[in-house]
Amino acid sequence: MTALGNPLLLAWPQAHGLPDFDAIAPEHFPPAFEVALAEHRAEIDAIAAQAEAPGFANTLAAFDASGRQLTRLEHLFYTLAASATSPALQSVQRALAAPLAAHGSAVYMHQGLFARIDALFERREALGLTPEQRRLLERVHLDFVRAGARLEPAARERYAAVMTSLAELNTRFAQNVLGAENGYQLRLATEAELAGLPGFVRTAARQAAIDRGLMQEGLHVITLSRSLILPFLGFSARRDLREQAWRAWVGRGDDTGDSDNRAICREILELRAEAARLHGHACYADYALEDTMARSRQAVMELLERVWHPALAAQAREREAVLGAMAAAGATHALEPWDWRFYAEQARRTRFELDESEVKPYFPLDRMVAAMFDCAGRLFGLRFKARPDIAGYHADVRAWEVFDSDDGLRGLFLQDNFARSSKRSGAWMSALRNQSRALGTTPVILNNNNFARGAAGEPTLLSFDDVRTLFHEFGHGLHGLLSSVEHERLAGTQVLRDFVELPSQLFEHWMAESEVLKKFARHWQTDAPLPDALLARLQAARQFGQGYETLRYTASALVDMAVHALPAAPGDVVAFERDTLAAWGLPAEVGLNHRLTHFQHLFSSAGYAAGYYVYLWAEVLDCDAFDAFIEAGNAFDPAVAARLRECIYSSGNSREPGEAFRAFRGRDPVVEPMLKDRGLLA
Incomplete structure (x- = not known):
């Protein structure tokens, strides 16, 4: 596929500049990106090569306005990769991860461009900038510094290689999670298997079966979509099926199959630790928090601890209500993670006379x-x-x-x-x-x-x-x-x-x-x-269950902060996660919002890495x-x-x-x- 006639490079015909989505195929993206990347490199070189002294308009504003073709392609590409992917598009995404990351490093390490931006930054007090112009200068300058523009040549080269490797690993991680989610179906074919499920859950499960082409009459499917798995765990009277679904849900990425993310997590963590060292930080968390409101691990931990202990107490009170619901139902087994939502729903129904079937x-x-x-x-x-x-x-x-x-x-x-x-x-x-x-x-x-x-x-x-x-x-x-x-x-x-x-x-x-x-x-x-x-x-009933939910969230944030505070990746991310939770005293029946092996906030990009606390x-x-x-x-x-x-x-x-x-x-x-x-x- 060449650039000639590529719908991605032509004027996008829909209202508000949207493309004709039906005309776009995965194979259109590589040649389109090749053109857009070359255009952006030429624009960057031109800004850097100006004979005129650096000024706000010819440097900062020009940089902000550059790469229009690339920007619109990236927005579209990542939208489709997240919301309307396919095996062909996933293949293109894997192939493009490295060149797109390399381009980003080349731009933000461009020494000629950074010299102009740095010169403006040093003179910022004397430039007579508006508050927004001053803010733009400060933010763009920091973008370049944090991307490695001030590193020595060898360190810059290594940092760019690390960023390229991370982009490829982030892509593989996200695709593995999607594969694990799509690869699981809990098929419910009999009334006994549907026991306890109210009409709205049955309707959603039947529709999920139809959406997956499973037209067998009476067949229902539970997927790992949050809006289906959580109601199933809350209402299914079949404890064996709840356990099966729960294990599939929490086990995403933690297996020996094609969607195993354990080694990928470790590689990402090792590379992030190296990137932080190149910037002079002891760990990735220190690097990440440098550009936040919190600024430090200490500030983050003070907030998490402020919440953790009251949440433990609240969950202990909720546990008594859950155990009461178990006793009322004649259950004699131990309280396990796949039991909590089911009996918490019984307790909520009794205490507040609330039935989800009445509410929805x-x-x-x-x-x-x-x-x-x-x-x-x-x-x-x-x-x-x-x-x-x-x-x-x-x-x-x-x-x-x-x-x-x-x-x-x-x-x-x-x-x-x-x-x-x-x-x-x-x-x-x-x-x-x-x-x-x-x-x-x-x-x-x-x-x-x-x-x-x-x-x-x-x-x-x-x-x-x-x-x-x-x-x-x-x-x-x-x-x-x-x-x-x-x-x-x-x-x-x-x-x-x-x-x-x-x-x-x-x-x-x-x-x-x-x-x-x-x-x-x-x-x-x-x-x-x-x-x-x-x-x-x-x-x-609004605050009922808040102890449980707060612990699940805060535990995930604590694991995130702990693993990114290490000077190097742990040998076994699953064991590290388990040991961290044990040290904090997380009750076994509570669990995490996200385990490391499917924690997309942390590992499908760096967006929330050392930042789930936000x-x-x-x-x-x-x-x-x-x-x-x-x-x-x-x-x-x-x-x-x-x-x-x-x-x-x-x-x-x-x-x-x-x-x-x-x-x-x-x-x-x-x-x-x-x-x-x-x-x-x-």
Whole structure:
């Protein structure tokens, strides 16, 4: 395949500059990237070779504007690799991992370009820059330094080789996790095997079978999609099948088959430790935390310990309720990890008179999407117009144009909600295009979820946790859509990692507001609103199980921090994980959110490596931030919302995050609202 006539290199014909997805094939990407990489190298060389002295416009702004063809290709390529992959595309992804990483190193180690940026950085006080220009200079300069631009020649060469190897390993890790997830199916063919499963789980499991081409009448399939495996573990009366499903879920990547990630984890950790040493750090955690709000392992550990011990106490209280449910059911076996969710659901049902089958009919997906749009409208004046004529990369993708209150176009929002075998697990936001006034671009923002699809002709019904996920990812989406900066490097979610979860977690608060639920949570068959009594029981039960969930999250963060604090990779990552949890006293029945062998946050890229703590760090910020609305007496207070938009959602990385939070809140954050929200205050 040559570049000539390649649809990726032609003008993309759809509205908002989207490509014709049906015209794109995996083999189009290598020649397209070859052209785009060459173009970008030429642009970088030209900026560096200028005879004119370095200035903001001819160096920083020019660098920010470079690589347009490459940027749009990368956004598209990684979107398809995550959301609509195939064996052919995975092969291309493996082949391109090394050259794309090598190009990134070549750009950020370009000595001629760095010399110009470094000269500007040294003179930054005298340049008369605007605050955003100053921020761009500081961030880009740091990008180059952290990518190795200041290393000695031999160290630069080695660092670039390490980055290339890591890119290949990250790709293999992610593809192995997807392979492990797609390779597992728990087939339920008899009523005895379906025992205990309510109608909504049976419907989702039947649909999962149909989606996988298993048309045998009455056959149901449990996959490792979170929105299917968790309800199965919560409701299946078949303890043997719960154990089988649980072992498959937690064992992803920890086996001797094609999806074994144990050696890959160790290689990644060894290379990260070497990269940190090249930068003069004792361990990778120190290197990673240097460019965060936390700044140090000590700060991270203080927060994790602040939560760990109250969570242990809360889980011990919950354990008594779970053991009570076991006794009531006549169970005499020991409490195992595959038992917890089942008996916790029994305890919750008894204590709060809550039945998930009673709750879910009030949360059809389309109404919850309408709820999140309504909240965005009330808070930020946004309006959403459906664009069914815009075709996505899959039939599941839906599109909306987003407008400000003055009808000015803010951007395009895409949503892809359903689990399928061509899509990685989890939920995430990504950008097909970032906002930039200098480039004249409006954002194109994509939310991915992995909900279990409803039966044909029926809506997809969400759990309360699913609704939280929906709002969370849309909070990220709003961070991208509301971005209002001059330069792309500072746009949207390109902020410090322990700040990026603030807009997403903050937006979760509105999904649980009574006035939102009373307006939008309506029974899909009768249109009856969520009854006041059921709403009260939902709110009363909100903190039940928080000890268990907090321990699962915090344990994962502790393992992440511990393994990246080592000066070299452990000999056995599974044993290291086990020993770390034992040292912290994690109860055996609790387990982890993510084990190392399938921990995509850590190993499919470096994005959250030594950084899984950020959700808790941001939760301190988001709970304190939402308290501003509580103090105003109105969850939609216009003045507070306007300040929130200006300081947090629109500013991207144009402001230092601590300063941005203080500008919104009037002070530094305090931890008590988070502890209160989780029910962890004494």
